[in-house]
Structure formats: structure tokens, C-alpha cells
Amino acid sequence: xxxxxxxxxxxxxxxxxxxxxxxxxxxxxxxxxxxxxxxxxxxxxxxxxxxxxxxxxxxxxxxxxxxxxxxxxxxxxxxxxxxxxxxxxxxxxxxxxxxxxxxxxxxxxxxxxxxxxxxxxxxxxxxxxxxxxxxxxxxxxxxxxxxxxxxxxxxxxxxxxxxxxxxxxxxxxxxxxxxxxxxxxxxxxxxxxxxxxxxxxxxxxxx
Amino acid sequence: xxxxxxxxxxxxxxxxxxxxxxxxxxxxxxxxxxxxxxxxxxxxxxxxxxxxxxxxxxxxxxxxxxxxxxxxxxxxxxxxxxxxxxxxxxxxxxxxxxxxxxxxxxxxxxxxxxxxxxxxxxxxxxxxxxxxxxxxxxxxxxxxxxxxxxxxxxxxxxxxxxxxxxxxxxxxxxxxxxxxxxxxxxxxxxxxxxxxxxxxxxxxxxx
DNA sequence: GTATAATGTGAACGGTCATTCACAAAGGAG
DNA sequence: CTCCTTTGTGAATGACCGTTCACATTATAC
Numbered sequence: 001x002x003x004x005x006x007x008x009x010x011x012x013x014x015x016x017x018x019x020x021x022x023x024x025x026x027x028x029x030x031x032x033x034x035x036x037x038x039x040x041x042x043x044x045x046x047x048x049x050x051x052x053x054x055x056x057x058x059x060x061x062x063x064x065x066x067x068x069x070x071x072x073x074x075x076x077x078x079x080x081x082x083x084x085x086x087x088x089x090x091x092x093x094x095x096x097x098x099x100x101x102x103x104x105x106x107x108x109x110x111x112x113x114x115x116x117x118x119x120x121x122x123x124x125x126x127x128x129x130x131x132x133x134x135x136x137x138x139x140x141x142x143x144x145x146x147x148x149x150x151x152x153x154x155x156x157x158x159x160x161x162x163x164x165x166x167x168x169x170x171x172x173x174x175x176x177x178x179x180x181x182x183x184x185x186x187x188x189x190x191x192x193x194x195x196x197x198x199x200x201x202x203x204x205x206x207x
Numbered sequence: 208x209x210x211x212x213x214x215x216x217x218x219x220x221x222x223x224x225x226x227x228x229x230x231x232x233x234x235x236x237x238x239x240x241x242x243x244x245x246x247x248x249x250x251x252x253x254x255x256x257x258x259x260x261x262x263x264x265x266x267x268x269x270x271x272x273x274x275x276x277x278x279x280x281x282x283x284x285x286x287x288x289x290x291x292x293x294x295x296x297x298x299x300x301x302x303x304x305x306x307x308x309x310x311x312x313x314x315x316x317x318x319x320x321x322x323x324x325x326x327x328x329x330x331x332x333x334x335x336x337x338x339x340x341x342x343x344x345x346x347x348x349x350x351x352x353x354x355x356x357x358x359x360x361x362x363x364x365x366x367x368x369x370x371x372x373x374x375x376x377x378x379x380x381x382x383x384x385x386x387x388x389x390x391x392x393x394x395x396x397x398x399x400x401x402x403x404x405x406x407x408x409x410x411x412x413x414x
Numbered sequence: 415g416t417a418t419a420a421t422g423t424g425a426a427c428g429g430t431c432a433t434t435c436a437c438a439a440a441g442g443a444g
Numbered sequence: 445c446t447c448c449t450t451t452g453t454g455a456a457t458g459a460c461c462g463t464t465c466a467c468a469t470t471a472t473a474c
Binding site for chain 4: 213214215216217218221252253254255256259260
């Protein structure tokens, strides 16, 4: 009775496969849904084989978060290339992130509130910097807009950053709570942006 | 060797005690931290005794959510008594909810994103209506403000509701991610409100 | 081709936790 | 005081899951 004869792949390839699959699982069902058995099945391995490439579950999650971080920062870089206007950049960033959420599910809040009591704190320390970088990037764009006279100088950039993030996060929470039905995230994001824009733009109406 | 001689309390008293303790646990560590053993210890019972008063964990969580719902709706009712002005009501509601979060920790997002794959969906169906009621209450206040000429008629009430909720939720997420240090939720909420107010008030500047 | 390292496998171990159950203690009605 | 119901207890059960390990298979260097 011979073994199923599974191909041996180099560990860097496997690490990539596993991290990708892990991020998918977290997106679908939160950190707790990241189960070694399921993960291994998706990659086409036996559960024990996973440990050839990662020290353990924590290690895997770290790699998955890394992937997520890359996706977010790629969006930031993209909008800065696409347009020189701060307001336009913010609007585009909003749209890109919304699309990211739509395809990859609410990873950020799931990571933030994944509630494993033992691992939770450790994981949160990994996620916090990702959110921090994202918020800083937004705040930087706002500051730039203030310098160039496009955005009012009497709104704190970090407040705008948080509100913008909220524009994404809240419809996502609602969507998630309702089981993914009856919530049009895109519409909420657009409507919220129009409102927020009026509060921060020097001359409301354009862009 | 006699038993510790624990007092027998009526089941309605116990249900109350248990639900209260359960909400506390969820607030501190999310639904997963709601462990029967811990819960029982806090109430001063053996784990098995809990099952005299509840069918199981789900049942307990439902009771806890009920308690949370009551707290939220009490805040809504209170602000409507405190002031007739819509903007003033919204501002006060924000402050009350902020205080609720500060004392009871981020219950809402924890419930929303508690990631138990098996129970998750069932629990979310219980939490969704609570958020729904809260958002509706905010939207109603906004509509009232529009009727009375205090709030611009060109902003959708549901958008304002979501943004207001975001004003609470986002600093809370940040605070939680950072392990509860270095984030002044109250300051963020106030700053956000000033900004949002400018976007929705007919004559910005007052209240 | 062969030796050696890298990768893959099934089975078993151990920890955590909700839940059950037979029995004990307490409270209240008579 | 006594009976019966309600409430409380410790021990045991069983499910779930991450992790380990001795051994098998494949890749690779020589």
C-alpha cells in the first residue's frame, strides 16, 4: 500500500502558499477559523507537514498579517501615483480599500477582535502597527492637502484619518453582522465621503 | 468531610448574577473569554451549577446581550429627555456611549467579530438587531433635526447614523488594538464630533 | 546511481472546555 | 419536624485541535 505520492515543494514556495491560504481563512471566519487541519487541506498537505514550514500557528498568522499589510500599503502607494490632489487621493484610497474589503472580507476588524484569550494580545501587537501605518498615511495626505490649501487647517489630520477609516469600517461591521446581505458597503462609503468632504474641504463642491 | 455549604439562591437571582458576570467577561475578553468555569467562579458557584439556570453557553450569551441592549437604549431615552435639540441630543448620546464603552469595554465590536466558527453566526443574529435599533434611534433624531431646520436636508440620516457610530467605534478599535494605552477615546470622539457637526449642521458653530 | 538533506505522512498525545449525572445540601410548605 | 422541590457539587465524559514523532518519500548534490 504505497503513500499517495505527494510532490515535495521547496519551503519558500510552501510558506507562500500557506500564508495565502491562512489569510483567506482569517478573512472568511476570523483567527479562530484558522485551523491547521483546514489550512493543510487547502494547500494539499497533511496537517503535520505544515510544521515543516512554520513553527506554529502564531508564526503562520504573522506571515498572513504581513501579506495583508502589503496589500494595504500598495493601495496607498497607488493612489499617490494616480493623482496629485489630496482630496482625490483620499477618495481613491477609500474606493480601493472598499474593494479590498469586498474581496478579502473584513480582515482588519477580525484580526483586531479575534478573541482568543491566550493568543489575542500577541496577535493584536502585530496588527496594531498595520493600522497605525494606514492611519499615518492618511494623515500625511491630509497634511499635504492643508499645505496646498485644499483642506481646512482647523481639522486635525488624525481626526480625519480616523473618520475615513470609520467610513470603511462601520459599513463593514454592519455588513458582517447582517451575514453579508442587505448592506451596500460601496453606497455607504460614497455617501459618507460626500458628507465628510463637506466638513474638511476648503471649497466644498469640487472633486 | 462536609460540603462547603454554599447558599441556595432562587433561579431568577442567579440568572441575573450570571448574565451580569457574563457581560463583564465578554467586555473584557470577547465571547471566547466567556468560559463556564470562570463565570461560575465569579458568581461563586461550581461550573455545573450554572446549568441549573441556563440551558448552555448560548443561552447565557443571549441574556448578556439583552443586558447590553438595555444599557444602550437607556442612553437613547435619557438624551431625548435631557434636551429637545437634535444636535444636542446627538452630542450627548455620543458622550454617554463613550462613557459606556470606557466602563464596559468594547462589547459591540467584540460581539460582532467574536470568531467562534460554529456559534459565530448564531450570535451575530442576536447582536445585529441591537446595532440596528441603535442606528435607527440615531437616524430618527437626525430626521427630527431636519424637520426642525437644525440639520441639513441633503444628508441621508442613515449616513449620519453610521458616521456617528464610527466616531465611537474607530477610537475604540484603536484603543483596543494598542492594549488600552496611549489612545484618548474621549478626545477623538469630541474632535470627530466637531468635524461631523460642520458637515451636517445648517448653521455650523452653535451647540 | 547513491548518499544525504529536505519534505511529507499517519497515528498518537495532551490540553482545554462545555456538558452530564448521580448524589448532597438547603429552603419552604404542611 | 419532615417531605419534597430547588439548588449546588465533584467527578467523569467526550469533542475539538494544536503539536510531536518515528518513519516514508522525494529532491538534490556529488
